[in-house]
Amino acid sequence: MEERTAELMADEAARATMHASEFDHDFLAAHLTDERRKSGLLGEIREAIFGAQDGLVSTLAVVSTVAGATSDRYPVLVAGIASGLAGIFSMAAGEYIGSKSQREIFDAQIVEEREEVHERPGEAEAEVAYMFEEDGLPHEQALEVARIMAQHPDVLLKTMVEKELGLAVEEGGGSPLQGALIMGAAFGLGTIPPILPHVFLENELAVLISVAATLAVLFGIGVVKSRWTHRSWWASGFEILAVGAVAGIAGYFFGNVLPIILGAPEVAA
Secondary structure, X not given: OHHHHHHHHHHHHHHHOOOHHHOOHHHXXXXXXXXXXXXXXXXXXXXXXXXXXXHHHXXXXXXXXXXXXXXXXXXXXXXXXXXXXXXXXXXXXXXXXXXXXXXXXXXXXXXXXXXXXHHOHHHHHHHHHXXXXXXXXXXXXXXXXXXXXXXXXXXXXXXXXXXHHOOOOOOOOOOHHHHHHHHHHHHHHHOHHHHHHHHHOOHHHHHHHHHHHHHHHHHHHHHXXXXXXXXXXXXXXXXXXXXXXXXXXXXXXXXXXXHHHOOOOOOOO
């Protein structure tokens, strides 16, 4: 591992002194493919973290609330499993509809930009030049770069879409269905730690272990996330742990207080 790290550092140091013309296309293609692959993982990581955290916290709130109302673990398990199944389909469907709708809106905006490039090329060129000038290029150089791009309408379109709208002409990352499956699966896995202790244990001990397991998994999610964020593993872990704990406490609090406020009858033990 140390030898591999030393080789990578030496390779990076060598590339730091190279001119742009010295890089061959095979290296650039492989490097950019790897960078784009890593970037494409961001959406999947977000969906997995969001789904797992929601599954953990919402399920813990349900089973803890029911466990506080009855000493019979059967209704606790039924409530937890029912909540988990409902959450899996709800989160997956919500992610699918949301992602698909967003992509359709993006595609419509890209069509409008494409029409501008073909029907009003001078306006499109001027916009690109202005955006480069906003980025810090001198006025004349910005005009020259935009003029060169205008000779290639597809390049001009991609630049307009990416800089003006913050979008990509070609859809990147996973499909809405893939995102929905990741979200649903992550939520389902997140329901296991809060429910599992109630399968084998009863009453307060099951609740305590359920809470401890949920908090431990939340911390673990933060630690795993730090691999991509390059933050301190303990800071990342405690961040998600704290957010999840606050959400869980709020859910448990309102789950117990609201029935009293609304005058709901107590559940018989």
